[in-house]
Amino acid sequence: xxxxxxxxxxxxxxxxxxxxxxxxxxxxxxxxxxxxxxxxxxxxxxxxxxxxxxxxxxxxxxxxxxxxxxxxxxxxxxxxxxxxxxxxxxxxxxxxxxxxxxxxxxxxxxxxxxxxxxxxxxxxxxxxxxxxxxxxxxxxxxxxxxxxxxxxxxxxxxxxxxxxxxxxxxxxxxxxxxxxxxxxxxxxxxxxxxxxxxxxxxxxxxxxxxxxxxxxxxxxxxxxxxxxxxxxxxxxxxxxxxxxxxxxxxxxxxxxxxxxxxxxxxxxxxxxxxxxxxxxxxxxxxxxxxxxxxxxxxxxxxxxxxxxxxxxxxxxxxxxxxxxxxxxxxxxxxxxxxxxxxxxxxxxxxxxxxxxxxxxxxxxxxxxxx
Amino acid sequence: xxxxxxxxxxxxxxxxxxxxxxxxxxxxxxxxxxxxxxxxxxxxxxxxxxxxxxxxxxxxxxxxxxxxxxxxxxx
Numbered sequence: 302x303x304x305x306x307x308x309x310x311x312x313x314x315x316x317x318x319x320x321x322x323x324x325x326x327x328x329x330x331x332x333x334x335x336x337x338x339x340x341x342x343x344x345x346x347x348x349x350x351x352x353x354x355x356x357x358x359x360x361x362x363x364x365x366x367x368x369x370x371x372x373x374x375x376x377x378x379x380x381x382x383x384x385x386x387x388x389x390x391x392x393x394x395x396x397x398x399x400x401x402x403x404x405x406x407x408x409x410x411x412x413x414x415x416x417x418x419x420x421x422x423x424x425x426x427x428x429x430x431x432x433x434x435x436x437x438x439x440x441x442x443x444x445x446x447x448x449x450x451x452x453x454x455x456x457x458x459x460x461x462x463x464x465x466x467x468x469x470x471x472x473x474x475x476x477x478x479x480x481x482x483x484x485x486x487x488x489x490x491x492x493x494x495x496x497x498x499x500x501x502x503x504x505x506x507x508x509x510x511x512x513x514x515x516x517x518x519x520x521x522x523x524x525x526x527x528x529x530x531x532x533x534x535x536x537x538x539x540x541x542x543x544x545x546x547x548x549x550x551x552x553x554x555x556x557x558x559x560x561x562x563x564x565x566x567x568x569x570x571x572x573x574x575x576x577x578x579x580x581x582x583x584x585x586x587x588x589x590x591x592x593x594x595x596x597x598x599x600x601x602x603x604x605x606x607x608x609x610x611x612x613x614x615x616x617x618x619x620x621x622x623x624x625x626x627x628x629x630x631x632x633x634x635x636x637x638x639x640x641x642x643x644x645x646x647x648x649x650x651x652x653x654x655x656x657x658x659x660x661x662x663x664x665x666x667x668x669x670x671x
Numbered sequence: 672x673x674x675x676x677x678x679x680x681x682x683x684x685x686x687x688x689x690x691x692x693x694x695x696x697x698x699x700x701x702x703x704x705x706x707x708x709x710x711x712x713x714x715x716x717x718x719x720x721x722x723x724x725x726x727x728x729x730x731x732x733x734x735x736x737x738x739x740x741x742x743x744x745x746x
Contacts, residue, residue, distance in 0.1 A: 360677040360718060370728055370742070379726060379744055388720065392739055393728040413729070413737060492681065492719055496712045499688045503708045506691040510701045 332432050336439050339466055343441075348448050354472045355453040358421045360492070361485055363390040365420030365452065367410045370395040373428035374457065374478035381482035389486065392420050398427035403437035411446040411454075423450065424481045425467060426457030438465035447471055457481035624657035631655070634662060643668055677718045684711045 305323040310316070343349065368374045370393055382389055394414050396406035407425065414423055425447060427438070437443060438458045444466045447454050456471035457478040468474040475481035571577070616622065620630065631640040634651040646652070646665055654661045675683075687708040690696065696704070727739035 358678070359681060362721070362723075376744075388724045390723055391726045391742075393726075393742055395728055410729075417737065419739075489719060492715065495681070496684070496715050496719075499684050499708065500712045502688050503691055503705050503712075506694075507701060507705045510691075510694075510696070510698065514698055 332436065332439075336432070336466070339439065339441055339444070340469065343444055343466065343470065348444065349469045353448070357453050357455065357473050357484070359488060361389070361421035363392060363420040364485055365392050365394055365414050365423040367394045367396055367407055367414065367423060367425040368427055368478070369398045372398055374398070374426050377428070377477070377479040378424065378482040381479050382486055385486050385490070389489075390420075394423075398437060399430070399434050400437075404440040404443050407437060407440075408442050408446040411443075411450055415449075415451055418452070420452060422485065423452050423454045424457050424475075424478065424485075425454055425471070426475075426478050426481065427459070428478065429459035435459055435465055438467040440466070443467060444470045455481045455484065621657055624655070629654045629656055643670060675714065677715060680711050680715050680718075684708060684715065687711070 302324060304319065304321055306319045306321040309318045309320065311318060347353070366375055366378055368378075375393060379391060382391060394410035396410045397403045398407075411423070411425070414420060425438075427435075429435075432439075435458060438456070447456070447467055447470050453472045455473045455475050456465070456467045457475040457480065458465045458467060459477070473484065475484055624630065632638060632653045632655065633640065634653050637653075638645075640646060640652060646668055648665055648668060650665045652663050652665060654663055687704050691701065691704055691708070726742045726744065728742040729737055730740050732738045
């Protein structure tokens with residue numbers, strides 16, 4: 302180092318102090334030279350170009366870390382992520398980060414990570430140190446392995462001011478391992494924030510939109526354009542109510558009439574009800590029947606009486622009865638003629654006198670006229 | 672909804688918010704955008720919470736294969 306400044310003495314303790322005004326490295330060391338040369342070479346090749354840089358995924362759920370499992374870098378990364386309670390998987394690809402083997406191990410780890418293709422993003426780094434300590438991150442093979450990685454790489458080497466070749470070629474440079482972790486997790490919070498804010502904004506806008514439309518609608522409803530039709534509607538409603546009443550009345554009238562008609566028809570029908578006619582005819586018939594029977598009976602009695610009468614008259618007319626009472630039937634003996642008058646008889650005529658219990662043959666002696 | 676990438680969902684969500692804030696939308700558009708936005712924000716939140724918290728280190732198993740095993744931290 303070359304230092305410019307004022308030298309002072311602190312007399313109570315007898316100490317020398319230098320108040321530094323300017324300081325610069327004494328010459329350019331081998332490592333520094335190699336760094337500058339490689340940087341120039343890779344830059345000319347285009348390895349640092351922005352258009353080769355892959356975007357870091359918005360939501361890396363699995364983070365690969367290529368670093369020493371015992372170093373400060375991994376401890377810082379785990380601390381940051383644990384402190385933030387982020388649900389993120391951390392997958393360590395262990396390497397040494399200084400010494401002879403470091404470069405080869407880092408290159409190998411990058412290859413393994415890409416072959417496994419398990420993580421969404423890779424953090425490659427270590428804690429700060431001297432340019433010698435950071436040598437492996439200035440190694441050309443490491444630089445090319447970072448460039449070749451299909452998984453986006455975040456470089457995280459040393460403290461703030463240390464730049465390495467890896468920083469230039471990585472897709473994103475984080476000044477420290479903690480910062481790399483913050484870059485990844487910080488976005489989680491950012492997203493949660495953004496989503497919550499989005500939801501709020503959407504809701505707010507929807508509500509104000511709805512209010513706007515409601516006000517517009519109210520205005521329209523209150524406008525005369527709507528209130529006039531409203532009157533019309535009311536009028537129509539009243540008309541309808543009138544019609545309704547009329548319809549109801551006419552229906553009830555109709556029903557009333559129909560019922561009356563029905564009752565009348567029923568009476569009419571009753572009048573012609575065959576059952577009634579039948580019973581009437583039955584009555585008539587039974588009257589006739591009785592009359593006929595009565596008539597027959599009386600006729601029969603009459604006839605009986607007549608018969609008795611005839612019988613007794615016949616009995617009276619029987620000539621034998623007359624004969625019994627002492628009368629005689631005279632007939633001519635010659636021809637049997639009945640003698641009805643004395644004029645028919647002459648003296649000496651032989652007459653048969655018939656009595657009820659026999660006959661007497663007699664001769665007329667004398668004829669006397671009555 | 673599952674086929675949508677988180678990145679695309681976030682982008683669309685931002686678009687929707689911009690549109691809603693821009694105004695000059697019909698009520699139907701507003702309602703449709705709101706519905707879509709709510710779905711997207713739900714989807715994004717789920718994605719954010721779906722990740723699993725674990726810390727593992729690559730090691731060789733007995734067959735010499737690379738596998739991840741739980742990483743013991745000092746604290």
